[in-house]
Amino acid sequence: MTPESLAFLKSxxxxxxxxxxxxxxxxxxxxxxxKFADEVRADVSGNSFAVxxxxxRPRLMLAGHIDEIGVMVTHIDDGGFLSFDTIxxxxxxxxxxxRVSLLGRKGPVTGVVGKKAIHLMDKDxxxxxxxxxxxxxxxxATGREEAERQLRIGDPGVLAAGVLEFPNGRLVSxxxxxxxxxxxxxxxxxxxxxxxxxxxxxxxxxxxxxxxIAATGGGARSSAATLEPDVAIxxxxxxxTDYPGIDKxxxxxxxxxxxxxxxxxxxxxxxxxxxxxxTAEAQNIPYGIEAASRDTHTDAEAIFNAHRGVATALVSVxxxxxxxxxxxxxxxxLDRTARLLAAFARGLGPDTDFVPR
Numbered sequence: 297m298t299p300e301s302l303a304f305l306k307s308x309x310x311x312x313x314x315x316x317x318x319x320x321x322x323x324x325x326x327x328x329x330x331k332f333a334d335e336v337r338a339d340v341s342g343n344s345f346a347v348x349x350x351x352x353r354p355r356l357m358l359a360g361h362i363d364e365i366g367v368m369v370t371h372i373d374d375g376g377f378l379s380f381d382t383i384x385x386x387x388x389x390x391x392x393x394x395r396v397s398l399l400g401r402k403g404p405v406t407g408v409v410g411k412k413a414i415h416l417m418d419k420d421x422x423x424x425x426x427x428x429x430x431x432x433x434x435x436x437a438t439g440r441e442e443a444e445r446q447l448r449i450g451d452p453g454v455l456a457a458g459v460l461e462f463p464n465g466r467l468v469s470x471x472x473x474x475x476x477x478x479x480x481x482x483x484x485x486x487x488x489x490x491x492x493x494x495x496x497x498x499x500x501x502x503x504x505x506x507x508x509i510a511a512t513g514g515g516a517r518s519s520a521a522t523l524e525p526d527v528a529i530x531x532x533x534x535x536x537t538d539y540p541g542i543d544k545x546x547x548x549x550x551x552x553x554x555x556x557x558x559x560x561x562x563x564x565x566x567x568x569x570x571x572x573x574x575t576a577e578a579q580n581i582p583y584g585i586e587a588a589s590r591d592t593h594t595d596a597e598a599i600f601n602a603h604r605g606v607a608t609a610l611v612s613v614x615x616x617x618x619x620x621x622x623x624x625x626x627x628x629x630l631d632r633t634a635r636l637l638a639a640f641a642r643g644l645g646p647d648t649d650f651v652p653r
Contacts, residue, residue, distance in 0.1 A: 297627050301486075304328050305479050305630075309469040312397060312404075312454045314366025314383045315508045318342050321362050321475065325503045329482055332489040333501075339522065342505040343515040348485050352498035353646040354526035357606070358484055358637055359516055359595050360477025361507035361532070364470065365619055366454045367396060369433070369447055376437030378407065381428060383452060384508035388428045390455075390620055396433055398453035400446045406456065407435040457621035465627045466552065472615050472623035477531040478503040480613070480630055484637035497644045500525070504595055513598030520602035527568060527607045527650055529637060530596045533625070534586055534612035548586055550614045552626040555582035556633040559610035562588040563600040567650045568609040575640045581632045586612065607650035611636065 297305075304324075313321035322344045329336045329346035338344050344362070365384030372378055378398075382388075391409045398405040410432045414422060433453075437443035460468040469475070481501035488495050500523055505515035520528065537544055538551040550557055558572055576583045591597055592610050600608040613633055616624040 297631050301483060302627070305476070306459045308479055309459045309471055309475050312366070312399060313362060313364060314452045314454055315363040315506050316383070317366075317399060317452045318363045318505045321478075322503055322505075325362060325478055325482060329485070329501070332486050339519065341515045341518045343519040344503040345519070346482055346485050346501045348488055348499045349494040350498050352494070352496055354497050354644055354648055355523060356497040356499045356641055356644060357502060357520065357523050357525035357528040357599070358481035358499065359502045359504050359519070359528060359530045359599060360479070360481045361474045361505065361514070361516070361595055362478040362503040363505055363508050364454065364473070364475060365508050366452050368453070369398065369449055369451045371449065372440050372443050372447070374440050376435070376439045376443040377410070378433040378435065378443065378447070380431075380433055385619060386428075387619065389426050391428065391431055392426050394621065395456040396453045397456045398433070398435070398447060398451055400451055401448065402446065405435055405446050407433040407453075410434045455621045462624070466624055467627055468622050468624045470621045470623065472625050473533045473618055474507065474531075476533065476613060476625060476630060480531045480633050481637065483630070483634035484641070487634060487638040488641055495641045495644070496646060497641055499641050507595050510595070510598065514595070516595035516598040517602055520599045520606060524603055525606055527644070528599045528609070529568070529572070529640070530594055530599060530608065530610045531633065531637070532594045532610065532612050533615035533618065535618055536614035536616045539616060548584075550584050550586070552614055552616065552624070553628055554584055554614060555629060556636055557584040557586045557612040557614060559586045559588045559592055559596070559612065562591045563596040564588060564592070564609055565607040565650060565652075567652055568607050571643070572609055572611065572636065572640055575643060576636055579635060579639050581636050583636075
């Protein structure tokens with residue numbers, strides 16, 4: 297990874313953008329795309345597009361969602377304390393003692409998650425699991441009026457946890473899931489643009505929105521309907537299982553530095569899977585395989601069934617401690633995944649057929 301790409305990745309990870317409020321990281325993504333893409337645009341759903349060789353065939357969509365999980369202000373009481381709900385799926389115990397950054401009307405507002413001190417709890421309450429309805433956010437306001445000058449009901453926020461670089465090429469952030477997917481698809485377009493000769497397909501990287509709350513398909517569905525791709529590859533994260541206490545017979549064996557993980561099964565075209573696997577082997581890129589017997593819980597579901605149907609694949613990056621303030625990935629896995637996507641694109645031609653026969 298070049299120093300420039302790493303700096304972009306860290307900026308992308310540090311820019312708050314919870315589901316339905318992704319505008320800030322999306323602007324950063326499009327600004328980077330302007331440096332090498334032929335076309336860059338956004339749509340009404342907040343999706344961002346970076347296109348290379350727009351007149352090419354087939355049409356290849358590379359999708360990574362740019363939203364992250366977060367919180368939302370639901371009530372301000374007379375004392376200026378904020379009740380909140382979750383944006384996306386959380387383990388509520390993670391909130392206890394955390395600092396938060398709320399996206400207020402005049403800029404970010406720092407708060408802390410409050411909970412009754414253990415000294416003041418009844419004995420029976422000490423062993424209970426914390427729930428979000430028992431917590432609150434304290435921004436230091438002395439009353440409702442002061443708090444309302446800074447925040448409104450519905451204002452979103454994220455945990456105040458910045459990027460950390462760890463030894464052995466590890467990177468830690470609150471929004472690895474799935475800001476890194478948006479990064480990887482754009483990095484693949486960058487690699488293709490640097491080749492000089494344009495690839496045969498029209499390659500469109502899409503930073504999709506609302507995946508973490510997308511019961512109806514979110515930005516992935518609307519962007520696929522707009523692009524009408526012939527083939528699509530979704531980039532997301534999967535659970536790394538290389539830390540203590542994980543049953544690999546149940547959850548598989550996926551490791552940091554083990555390379556991208558290719559899904560098979562639900563919402564995945566076997567034709568695209570086989571082509572990806574062959575490409576990885578030809579490029580000497582290590583990879584794993586993950587079974588998806590029912591669904592993938594990713595944008596793949598929304599794209600696979602879009603318009604007339606899309607030959608779709610899912611490529612995942614192993615991620616430790618998912619949906620926590622300290623998710624961890626290996627930078628080398630990001631590079632390998634971007635190289636795999638670029639090589640896949642180079643191998644496509646106008647006559648490439650994805651119909652299983």
